[in-house]
Amino acid sequence: MFSRLLVPVDGTPEALEAVDAAIAIARICKASIHLLHVVPSFPAVTYLAERVGATRELYEQEAGARALAWLGQAREHVLGAGVACEGDYTFAARIHDAIVDVARDYDCDLIVMAAPLRPGMLSNLFTSEAQAVMQAAVTPVLAWR
């Protein structure tokens, strides 16, 4: 049985479906859910920033606010289903690395994340974030679709 599930969310409807799946598992196992939103760190978007004239402070402030909004939406969903929940966002250059680190730091025993099926050949050309996490994590990964 699981005790703590890590659910990375990115604000998409697919991610919320993965949250639903995690809720179903958490209810059976009486587990808690740890929500995580990873924001690409400022240096990763520097080139874009030069064009829009943003500063690091402004970027982090606004990205943080949006992350909190997404997390709040997901957290309400989880708490509404009667499952214990915590959540946080973090800045990282490589999203899958941040997910793996958090899974380790918080002793999560399962990572549940959305891995939407891309149509046709696209699925062979672009590996999903979930696949990157699988390659890097010791924790089992449930690719939800």
Add this chain to the structure above:
Amino acid sequence: MKILLPVDGSLYSTRAARYLAKHWPADASVTLLNVDAPLRESIAGHLDADSVARFHLDNGTATLRPARRLLVKAGHLFDERLLIGDPATEILRLAKRGRYDLVVMGSHGRGVLKSLFLGSVVVKVLAGSNVPVLVVR
């Protein structure tokens, strides 16, 4: 919940079975699956159909053994399927036709170099599955 567990008899697939037996809630009904590679025509051509069938049956039964023991011990209801063909194709087909809720697979690689890769069958299943996939390594 209907779970499909394809195994190839390796350490990795046994690890996935152990994980499932240990962690998954008791209401899981697990189907063990082994997909055996077909015999080459140059070999199969010299054998009668019965011998070929027995060969695959023996192969498949031996491959399922370690995972079967773990699942029986855990009390998961289960069923067994032995198929012949390309592993990824047969796994995807059965997952879809059998209306499974989840596919659980073991993946190769814990070492420094090996951890850069997932098994090729896992990658193909991930790329084509309509069903959620749980990868255990």
